[in-house]
Amino acid sequence: MEAGLEQLAEAEGTTATWLKKHHLMYTAATRHPLILSIRDGSIDLDSFKRWLGQDYLFVRAFVPFVSSVLLKACRESDNNSDMEVLLSGLASLNGEIKWFKKEASKWGVVLSSIVPQKVNQDYCRFLESLMGPDVEYTVAITALWAIEVIYQQSFAHCLEEGSRTPPELAETCQRWGNEGFGQYCQSLQKIVDRRLLRATDEELKKAEVALLRVLEHEVEFWNMSQG
Numbered sequence: 001m002e003a004g005l006e007q008l009a010e011a012e013g014t015t016a017t018w019l020k021k022h023h024l025m026y027t028a029a030t031r032h033p034l035i036l037s038i039r040d041g042s043i044d045l046d047s048f049k050r051w052l053g054q055d056y057l058f059v060r061a062f063v064p065f066v067s068s069v070l071l072k073a074c075r076e077s078d079n080n081s082d083m084e085v086l087l088s089g090l091a092s093l094n095g096e097i098k099w100f101k102k103e104a105s106k107w108g109v110v111l112s113s114i115v116p117q118k119v120n121q122d123y124c125r126f127l128e129s130l131m132g133p134d135v136e137y138t139v140a141i142t143a144l145w146a147i148e149v150i151y152q153q154s155f156a157h158c159l160e161e162g163s164r165t166p167p168e169l170a171e172t173c174q175r176w177g178n179e180g181f182g183q184y185c186q187s188l189q190k191i192v193d194r195r196l197l198r199a200t201d202e203e204l205k206k207a208e209v210a211l212l213r214v215l216e217h218e219v220e221f222w223n224m225s226q227g
């Protein structure tokens with residue numbers, strides 16, 4: 001039984017093993033009360049607006065982070081297609097920033113006067129800590145995958161059958177819950193698993209720690225938005 005499970009995990013990749021090992025934290029991040037309240041329609045719209053404003057600032061800080069991972073891929077990757085996956089992710093952030101501006105005006109959220117909260121600053125500082133040339137590509141792309149997959153899993157949950165997501169929030173859920181974004185996350189996960197197969201023990205440890213830090217920051221980010 002034990003060996004069977006381990007073999008399965010190995011066939012699935014290291015990321016799947018880690019998500020099983022840390023499933024409580026993973027569930028805390030992807031099934032947070034704020035997400036569940038979107039899904040059941042009981043969401044407090046002030047929480048949503050707070051999330052919207054703070055997430056806009058986060059995404060602006062996320063652009064240089066994704067660029068730094070792209071730069072590492074160009075320099076360190078053993079596979080040509082990594083660059084294309086990362087470039088598509090970077091390109092989609094252009095539309096995302098435009099979407100935030102449109103969505104903010106729809107809700108009467110004035111983006112120019114949003115002040116980053118401490119939780120958001122801490123998360124952005126964490127991103128910055130992964131941007132230096134001393135951080136391995138494998139570690140940085142593990143964090144990127146984790147950041148993306150948490151949003152994908154969270155918002156896809158709000159689109160599942162039986163969910164009662166308010167129609168005015170459907171577009172938000174679509175943005176990260178759509179199938180194309182799901183495929184992007186899977187592409188990232190495949191890259192991470194491929195890199196982890198060739199990683200040193202030290203890199204493996206650092207990558208797993210990066211995943212855990214992302215999970216913690218994401219839970220804090222939802223908590224902050226909920227107020």
Ligand SMILES: Cc1ncc(CNC=O)c(N)n1
Nearest residue numbers: 055058059062147148151221
């Ligand atoms: C806090 C947080 N985590 C992940 C994402 C998703 N990535 C890019 O949009 C996001 N927007 N915000």
